[in-house]
Amino acid sequence: MGHEVQYILESKRLVWLVAVVFAVVIMFQYFEFPYGDVSSSMFSVRRAQPPLSQTNQTETSSESPKSPGNVTIFDVFNITEPVDTLDKGNSIGIEINIQSNDSTTSPPPSLSASLTPPTTVNSTAISPSIALDNKTSKPEVNAPDLDPNLKKPATSENNPALSVGESPVKELPPVKATHERPIGDIVTIADMHGIFLHNRASVRSMKPEWSLMVDQELLAAKLQIENAPVNSNDWALYPPLYRNVSRFKRSYELMEKTLKVYIYKEGGKPIFHQPQAVLSGIYASEGWFMKHMKESKHFVTNNPKQAHLFYIPFSSRMLEEKLYVTGSGSRDNMVQYLKDYIHLIAGRYDSWNRTGGSDHFLVACHDWATDETRKSMDSCIRALCNSDVGREHFELGKDVSLPETYVRSTQNPLRELGGKPPSQRSILAFFAGQMHGDVRPILLQHWENKDPDMKIFQKLPKSKGNKNYINYMKSSKYCICAKGYEVNSPRVVEAIFHECVPVIISDNFVPPFFEILNWESFAVFVEEKDIPNLKNILLSISNRRYLVMQQRVKKVQQHFLWHVKPVKYDIFHMILHSIWYNRVFRVNPVS
Structure with missing residues (x-):
């Protein structure tokens, strides 16, 4: 009898233990599974799929906007999970990946618990005509329509792409800063290498x-680039100019073979879709790129x-010209x-929400573009002339330093190309320009x-075709590229254009194509504090070294030239x- 009682008591203990373990498992699953549904997470072998329109299927076209209904924009920026630790570019981690053959049209799964809840967008709040604030509006200029095809306020009645929601969105989700390495007040070119690698x-x-097929194509391209065979047989590529010529060559080949870009149709002229408005002057890079991209x-x-990339086709120059209120x-x-x-x-496309905008890009050369795009487009790849890694939130490894090019002739952007041979360059160093910023007055002061060897001037008197300025560049060994209000200057490309070795005096300036080119092989970098010692720095470079650098400037020149029709390795392709x-x-x- 005693044994039976003891057996019953032990059985009850076992039952209680099983019950407690089961309860703990249930609680764990409730908090850890991404969909907040314990039963479906534990017992279903299927994972919710995105709508049919979002799955990887072959379609002839997907230009039309999404069907009516409330549009959900997820807060894709407030990611609290730690960044993956990488080993030679490969992420290390464990993730549950439950595949599914479900082809239902259910909405995309909600984000994991590490993200903030989704926000419902009232589509009527996304008016394609952006009215300016009464305090800042220009009476003589109407803000251009975002969508030139829509002349009425956007509603579900006159545009089936937009529908009536319940709560308007007042602002985009905040962007989480991705810089982990602290940036100092002065970032040298050597520091930039370290920040970039980090x-x-x-x-x-x-x-x-x-997931879409394009994700796998990008991963496959990354693997091929990382394992690119050593190849220095391409006569068009001179190895000393590049960080790794083999990787660049393989990456360029894969871009030509693989890359597809989708250009959004939305946006009204002249701020959007009108490259002809910015084909000359110092902001020409954004106009010429848009022209070639659209064509x-x-x-x-x-x-x-x-699409592997999505292009937002706006001009930062025209944005400033049409919307900025002087004074x-x-x-x-x-x-x-x-x-x-x-x-x-x-609100119209799935593309932005799928990646949080990280596969979107913009090309903008106006100084203000860095700040104007920081809040709403910081997750995008931003090709910017104002590539200030110290103060302007330019992120090495994500953002791209856009060459600032001064185009004087839209019919012939290569006019006046070249310069005198080294033996006929009698001037040691040349600079001329307006007194923008705080560096140029110091340069002139000293x-x-x-x-007589240092031809340093304020802005030169006007001459036909700017001949004085061009002749000085063609006749100088070194061309001084001193920053203005911001770190960028068109003189960097002008120097290369006229085969003059650039001397860059601009702390924190990330030079164009930094991820590819070995700038120190053909340019001189002088810290702003060393301006008083500028001549000694230049004279310390041996004549043999100068000749090597000057020849490399001529070889790298192909990467900085605009052509009426793009050619391989030119500035558009770079x-x-x-x-x-x-x-x-x-x-x-995804997994």
Whole structure:
């Protein structure tokens, strides 16, 4: 009898133990599984799929916007999970990946518990006509329509792409800073190498909400680039100019073979879709790139699901010209204009939400573009002339330094190309320009009319075709590229254009195509504090070393030339390649 009682008591203890363990498992599953549904997470072998339109299927076109209904924009920026630790570019981690053959049209799965809840967008709040604030509006200029095809306020009645929701979105989700390595006040070119390698190894884009074939294509390209065979047989590529010529060559080949870009149709002229407005002057890079990109039959696709990159085709120069109120000192209306545009495309397409905008890019050369795009487009790859890694939130490894090019002839952008041979370059160093910023006055204070070898001037008198300025560049060994208000200057490309060795005096300036080119092999970098010692620095470079650098300037020149029709390795392809390259090395697979 005693044994039976003891057996019953032990059985009850076992039952209680099983019950407690089961309860603990249930609680664990409740908090850990991504969908917040314990039963479905534990017992279902299927995972919710994105809508049919979001799955990887072959379609002839996906240009039309999404069907009516409330649009959900997820807060894809407030990611609290730690960044993956990488080993030679490969992420290390464990993740549950439950495959499914379900082809239902249910909505995309909600984000994991590490993200903030989704926000419902009232589509009527995304008006394609952006009205300016009464305090900052220009009476003589109407803010251009975001969508030139829509002349009425956007509602579900006159545009089936937009539907009536319940709560308007007042602002985009906040952007989480991705810098992990602290940035000092002065960042030298040597520091930039370290920051670039650190960011490349530790920072990635957010994981896409659902997988497409393009993700696997990018991962395959990354693997091939990392394992590129040593190849120095390409006569067009001179190895000393590059960080790794074999990787660059393989990456460029894969870009030509693989890359597809989708260009958003939304946006009203002249701020959007009008490159002709910015084909000359110092902001010409954004106009020429837009022109060539829109005309490209090789890279452009009309199917967003086939796109590895999404181009936001706006001009930062025209944004400033049309919307900035002179004397106001405020850029708020321009920032809001771009925010509203992101709302518009995020409400019409799946593309932005799938990656949080990390496969989107913009090309902008105006000094203000860095700040104007920081809040609403910081997750994008930003090709910017104002590439200040110290103060302007330019992120090495993600953003691209856009060459600032002064184009004087839209019919012949190569006019006046070249310069005198080294033996006929009698001037040691040359600079001329307006007194923008705080560096140029210091340069003139120390060197204007102080030394016959140093031709340092304020802005030269006007001459036909700017001949005086061009002749000085063609006749100088070194061309001084001193920063103005911001770190960038068109003189960097002008020097290369006229085969003059650039001397860059601009702390924190990331030179163009930094991820590819070995700038120290053909340019001189002088810290701003060393301006008083400028001549001694230049004289310390041996004549033999100068001749090598000058020849390399001539060889790298091909990467900085605009052509009426793009040619291989030219500036258009190099800008696009840098964007492609940074995207490839930041891609984060679903599993």
